[in-house]
Amino acid sequence: MLPGTGVVGAVAVGSLELSIRTIAQLGSDTCGSLPPDVAFVCENAGYLAGGLVLTIALTIASLLVGLVAGFPAGAIEVYGGRYASLAVEAVGTVFRGTPIVVILIFAYFVVPITDWFPIQRVLPVGGAFVAAVVGLGLRSAAYQSQLFRGTLQSVDEGQMEAARAVGLSKLGAIRHVIVPQALRRSVPGFQNEFTIVLKDTSVAIAIGLAELFTRSQDLFVQRTTAVTEVILLISAVYFVMTFGTNRALEYLNDYYAIPGEST
Amino acid sequence: MSETGATRTTADTGRVVSGSLGRWLTIAGGVLFWGWLLARWLNNWFLPAGVGVPPGESFLDPAAVAPISDSLAFAVEYLPQLADAAWLTVVLTVVSIVLGFVFAVPVSVARVYGTYSSTVSLAFTELIRGTPLLAQLFVLYYALNLSTLFRGLPDDGFLPSAVVYVAIIGFTINSVAYQAEYIRSALLSVDREQLTAARAIGLSQRQGIRHVVLPQALRFAIPGWSNELVYLIKYSSLAAFITVPELFNVARSIAADNFAYTGIFALVAVLYLGLVISASKLMAGVERRVAIPGLGGTASQ
Amino acid sequence: MSDYDPLLTVESVSKRYGDERVLNDVSFTMDRGDVTVMMGPSGSGKSTLLRCVNRLTEVDSGEIRLGDHRVTDPGIDVDALRRDVGMVFQDINLFTHLTALKNVTLGLREVRGFSTDDAREAATEQLERVGLGDQLDSYPGELSGGQKQRVGIARALAMEPELLLFDEPTSALDPELVGEVTAVMADLAAGGMTMLVVTHEKGFAREAATDALFLDAGSIAERGPPAQLFENPENERTAEFLDRVSTVSGEP
Numbered sequence: 001m002l003p004g005t006g007v008v009g010a011v012a013v014g015s016l017e018l019s020i021r022t023i024a025q026l027g028s029d030t031c032g033s034l035p036p037d038v039a040f041v042c043e044n045a046g047y048l049a050g051g052l053v054l055t056i057a058l059t060i061a062s063l064l065v066g067l068v069a070g071f072p073a074g075a076i077e078v079y080g081g082r083y084a085s086l087a088v089e090a091v092g093t094v095f096r097g098t099p100i101v102v103i104l105i106f107a108y109f110v111v112p113i114t115d116w117f118p119i120q121r122v123l124p125v126g127g128a129f130v131a132a133v134v135g136l137g138l139r140s141a142a143y144q145s146q147l148f149r150g151t152l153q154s155v156d157e158g159q160m161e162a163a164r165a166v167g168l169s170k171l172g173a174i175r176h177v178i179v180p181q182a183l184r185r186s187v188p189g190f191q192n193e194f195t196i197v198l199k200d201t202s203v204a205i206a207i208g209l210a211e212l213f214t215r216s217q218d219l220f221v222q223r224t225t226a227v228t229e230v231i232l233l234i235s236a237v238y239f240v241m242t243f244g245t246n247r248a249l250e251y252l253n254d255y256y257a258i259p260g261e262s263t
Numbered sequence: 264m265s266e267t268g269a270t271r272t273t274a275d276t277g278r279v280v281s282g283s284l285g286r287w288l289t290i291a292g293g294v295l296f297w298g299w300l301l302a303r304w305l306n307n308w309f310l311p312a313g314v315g316v317p318p319g320e321s322f323l324d325p326a327a328v329a330p331i332s333d334s335l336a337f338a339v340e341y342l343p344q345l346a347d348a349a350w351l352t353v354v355l356t357v358v359s360i361v362l363g364f365v366f367a368v369p370v371s372v373a374r375v376y377g378t379y380s381s382t383v384s385l386a387f388t389e390l391i392r393g394t395p396l397l398a399q400l401f402v403l404y405y406a407l408n409l410s411t412l413f414r415g416l417p418d419d420g421f422l423p424s425a426v427v428y429v430a431i432i433g434f435t436i437n438s439v440a441y442q443a444e445y446i447r448s449a450l451l452s453v454d455r456e457q458l459t460a461a462r463a464i465g466l467s468q469r470q471g472i473r474h475v476v477l478p479q480a481l482r483f484a485i486p487g488w489s490n491e492l493v494y495l496i497k498y499s500s501l502a503a504f505i506t507v508p509e510l511f512n513v514a515r516s517i518a519a520d521n522f523a524y525t526g527i528f529a530l531v532a533v534l535y536l537g538l539v540i541s542a543s544k545l546m547a548g549v550e551r552r553v554a555i556p557g558l559g560g561t562a563s564q
Numbered sequence: 565m566s567d568y569d570p571l572l573t574v575e576s577v578s579k580r581y582g583d584e585r586v587l588n589d590v591s592f593t594m595d596r597g598d599v600t601v602m603m604g605p606s607g608s609g610k611s612t613l614l615r616c617v618n619r620l621t622e623v624d625s626g627e628i629r630l631g632d633h634r635v636t637d638p639g640i641d642v643d644a645l646r647r648d649v650g651m652v653f654q655d656i657n658l659f660t661h662l663t664a665l666k667n668v669t670l671g672l673r674e675v676r677g678f679s680t681d682d683a684r685e686a687a688t689e690q691l692e693r694v695g696l697g698d699q700l701d702s703y704p705g706e707l708s709g710g711q712k713q714r715v716g717i718a719r720a721l722a723m724e725p726e727l728l729l730f731d732e733p734t735s736a737l738d739p740e741l742v743g744e745v746t747a748v749m750a751d752l753a754a755g756g757m758t759m760l761v762v763t764h765e766k767g768f769a770r771e772a773a774t775d776a777l778f779l780d781a782g783s784i785a786e787r788g789p790p791a792q793l794f795e796n797p798e799n800e801r802t803a804e805f806l807d808r809v810s811t812v813s814g815e816p
Contacts, residue, residue: 099497106532109518231398235395462620556702
């Protein structure tokens with residue numbers, strides 16, 4: 001799953017750079033002959049494409065944070081002690097029960113996240129980006145923990161007994177027998193999570209992060225007559241990304257499915 | 264083996280004890296939360312002038328509780344305005360899920376049993392589920408400029424203003440797509456032979472779907488609704504971006520005035536959590552109530 | 565011969581799924597009050613034939629007539645046909661969200677237009693007939709397999725069909741529950757109900773059936789009175805199959 005996401009991400013970003021260049025090229029050549037509002041969008045395609053790169057980076061980074069924090073959280077809920085799992089459950093409930101826009105406001109205005117994680121000193125990103133990754137990422141972790149909890153529990157109990165019977169320790173059994181089966185079953189849920197995170201990057205408009213959605217608003221505020229063109233265009237871009245990636249992940253899922261097992 | 268058995272038993276007893284305590288706390292919290300919210304709303308719209316307190320003003324005097332705790336005084340001061348705003352959040356959620364359901368049933372039935380209409384239904388759900396809700400609200404509000412349709416309607420705080428109708432349309436359209444998807448998979452999880460059996464005693468396809476498949480499917484769809492209700496409560500906050508004065512929007516403007524982001528948004532988070540937890544408890548109760556005896560694990564307890 | 569008017573006529577019926585020939589030129593008739601038992605190895609086309617009779621499956625060629633219904637005509641009202649043909653399923657298929665009583669009243673109310681009270685009365689009578697007068701308000705999930713199948717029979721009976729189809733009604737049941745279902749079926753047979761039954765219960769066939777058909781690879785291999793078919797099968801495949809069935813169910 002992880003390499004899958006990486007590959008999809010890399011391909012997406014790579015082809016994007018290419019298309020930005022093509023679009024910019026096209027822009028200078030052909031935009032003039034279009035109707036004025038379309039021409040306006042066309043001329044600013046490069047600006048929107050820059051937002052798109054940020055959207056994609058935000059999506060991938062948030063999903064990774066969600067995976068890295070969410071998988072252990074899910075495992076603790078299944079295998080952890082009483083207090084550990086209660087604590088994870090409580091934190092998860094808070095993140096799942098609060099609107100993403102409130103979480104983002106907290107991450108940006110309330111908690112000094114950029115002091116705790118000064119990523120902006122290493123990478124060329126701003127404070128809003130770091131806050132958005134942490135907000136979207138932790139919220140995603142809260143959902144991914146539920147996903148992994150479900151799939152870990154869905155692995156037949158007999159698998160654990162069989163693994164213990166051949167002499168594996170509990171940890172060894174979880175690692176070598178339960179987790180590999182559970183991860184494969186998590187793909188459809190992860191796909192769902194991807195769609196949610198990608199769409200919710202648009203809420204980062206609340207903290208002024210210049211991703212695709214915020215930039216679209218910048219544009220139609222500049223030229224209010226082009227509002228329909230701008231919004232429909234970016235809606236189409238989101239749709240192509242969710243639809244395309246979902247179909248690609250479904251293909252991967254079928255391709256790597258265990259023969260003889262459904263899903 | 265015996266070792267795991269033993270630990271499991273202790274853990275279970277522990278959970279039972281904390282479970283019943285937890286349940287009483289939940290009930291007490293729920294009564295307090297909803298009692299207070301309803302009292303605010305009643306106070307605002309149903310008491311004659313001169314009785315109760317003006318909208319936005321607290322029942323208690325913040326200065327009176329200040330000696331006990333500053334945070335408490337802060338909460339007492341700002342919670343009333345937030346409670347009033349939560350009314351719109353509840354209205355947006357409830358109206359949209361109900362309207363959404365009305366349209367989602369035919370859309371999902373078309374998707375499963377239709378031919379041409381199946382494609383239309385598929386295209387609609389994919390399109391809505393594949394684009395951000397915020398973009399959908401912007402299309403309605405900015406591109407189609409729908410709020411002009413609702414100008415001139417009464418707006419007294421109880422009945423909502425024009426832009427609220429736009430938000431309701433947006434959330435309803437969005438909710439139709441999600442609910443249709445939940446109902447679709449529920450329809451598919453009803454054994455195909457149930458419809459065959461219905462046809463075998465002479466029911467038409469339509470009667471079979473209506474009397475046999477849907478009643479079972481709608482029960483299977485309850486966890487989906489639970490999700491959808493929680494989703495709508497949380498995402499109704501996005502209506503703030505088309506100027507609807509719901510909970511998040513009001514909180515944002517208060518915080519912009521007093522810069523107390525931490526306090527205000529902590530209170531807001533608690534209010535949303537209260538709404539979300541109430542919704543999931545409510546739906547769990549509904550699920551237990553309509554469970555079919557002898558079927559599935561939901562009937563227990 | 566001219567006034568010979570069978571209830572069910574199956575004439576040269578054939579059916580294939582892709583390359584597989586499921587039914588191959590099958591013909592037989594049943595009179596009112598006949599109880600015909602169909603046997604044969606799995607995949608021999610028994611269930612398909614049954615489902616062709618109430619149009620749950622379409623034939624490729626041939627003709628089926630049931631009373632006034634020209635079953636195989638494309639334009640007929642299949643719902644009207646199914647009102648006259650009851651069916652009892654192998655996997656029972658009770659409506660899981662309805663009580664035993666409501667499983668029976670649904671068809672009465674929606675198809676036969678009974679009032680709530682009349683439907684309730686008629687359904688109670690049918691459920692008492694199959695010995696379930698004390699389980700009216702139980703849900704399918706609360707009943708044993710045998711009880712469920714008896715509700716299934718009551719549900720079909722309530723429509724007052726001219727012909728009752730049974731598709732291996734006991735093969736999904738635990739062996740000790742088979743008897744209660746075959747007993748109800750034998751009662752119906754004795755009461756003059758016309759029944760077409762796919763089953764491997766030789767005891768029931770011997771006791772209640774007027775006629776036995778042996779289907780093999782989509783064709784009728786042999787037909788005759790049950791006793792004769794069981795004791796002196798002419799066809800080698802019939803003999804072999806009956807032998808196997810006996811061994812499995814441990815009958816004499």
